[in-house]
Amino acid sequence: MKINTGNVRIYIFITIAMLCWSFSFIWTKIALESFPPLTLITLRLILASVLLYGFLKLSGRLQKIDKPDLKLFFALAFFEPFMYYVGETYGLTMVKPTLASVIIATIPVFAPFFAFVFLKERFTIINMLGIGVSIIGVYLIVYNTDGSETTSVIGVALVFLAVLSAIIYGLLLRKIPEKYSATNIIFYQSMIGLIYFIPVAAMVDLRLLARMVILRQSVQALLMLTFFASVIAFVLFADVVRKIGITKSEVFTNLIPVFTALLSWAIFKEMMNSFQWIGVFVVILGVFVSQSKNKKAGRPKSEDVR
Template sequence: MCGLSIKDWGKFALLGLIWGSSFFWIKLGLRELPPLTLVALRILLAAVVLTLVAWAGRVPVGGLRRWADFLVIGILNAALPFFLITWSEQHIPSGVASILNSTVPLFTILLSPWFVPEDRWTAPRVVGMGVGFLGVIVLLSPQAFSSGLSGSLSGHIGMLLASICYAVSPIYARRRLSGLDPRVQALGQMWVAAALIIPIAGQVEAPLTLPRLPLSWLAVGWLGIVGSCAGNLLFYSLLNSVGPTRTALVSYLFPLVGVILGVGLLAEPLTWQIFAGGVLIIGGVLLVNARRLWFWPPRKASGVHLLEEL
């Protein structure tokens, strides 16, 4: 994470807190709303607020003509992962969801060499991926040996699929939408996602109902305005300035925020599987971004090359 400016570090920390707390607010919203309705309200609110932000800032929106790219990003970075996460949290604690979502950098490292040839696999990355996915197995193990593919295991799998979406989308956005104003990127993504998810919610969960409880409205407001609007503005700003790999590392903060809120405010259990799996996943993510393994002898080099390797 070297080379980030103070401003980028501030964006990084704020985004981690915003998105790390989203799992908590999703859990609260699900107490009254079905998953597709919650996602549809969240995305619609975010799209409306982003439109007002763009209008107030007099942002040129000519880039919105690239509808095909926004269709891909709207699916991979909003509609599909939002639904997968919300649906999964019906079956697993919010703290576990935040831990599983922190596997995004692992999937990014796994997929990146296939699309970016110079981003090769290294010893720390291979070991880190192994450690990280061992953590996933630890989280899955109680359900994997007792309930087959039903119950909470399906929630774990849904979260992992959402993580894969989040690993692919920044690579695609960096390649196809680089240079666009972050407000345009977030706006195009959200309106495409809204156009996709609202009709589906209207068919599957008809008749659509609005929340009645103030806490449910607060959850929708947080997810739409703070999580999806402000969060995506920060995300695309970081993506443009530091690239997809470093931006994906924001998920370091998700387990810390998610587990603290889930255990402290929702009385979710903190089992040894959650603790051990979380430590292994975070350790794996740290390893894949290390310059070298501490037990791996460095290559013989001289001068500045040796310093860079260490």
């Protein structure tokens, strides 16, 4: 069979996007050594908004939001980036990057359930099995062989808040008119996200700024996080989704915990016990199981990952 070089390029692009998002867990952990969580998110959104605006303006692709669509965009930005980044970033102050990435990878597992409840989309036995397997995997990650707690339950709950926010974001995204390009949606949700973040960051982090020690590696991590995770990865992923669809694209999120585990081991020398590694593979198995029969079921339109 003749190889479609266009498809090869598409899969290279989406793999690069997944690699960038895998690095984002590492970069966030490093950036948090200097910046309080809300300050870090706010700076990330400011820089990403500037870069995206420059790209859209110079390319002549900047679109204006029609007044009737403003409420939808504000709701969209509330769940992502606002709630998603709060859950993910605060969660990373309490759990290892590898474990956080595994939990984030359950987004395509739980999304069909919410799509069934709110959009009446088909929900299969395979979906239920995938959710069950993933829950078992998360339990193994949180608890050690002797049943003692080894990972912050609050941290895990915060990362699951990010998962829930991403799913609701995906449901809302379906209602965004098709006339808006993916890059414009990402730009405006980042800009509106700042409206949520700036006042909250000012109230929560203001007293911490005087004691903040800026490290070079944290600044570098912030810049890498912004350029690669918030801009490049989103643009590549959005482009791929338009070409091969969200169902095929979501399968690639399974690469994120694998990449993050390898990066955490290489950079932080982060080690996990055997039960946690088993949990990682069980969660990934649950994701694959939930995906195996999804072609017949409707899927929520989503462009996140975070």
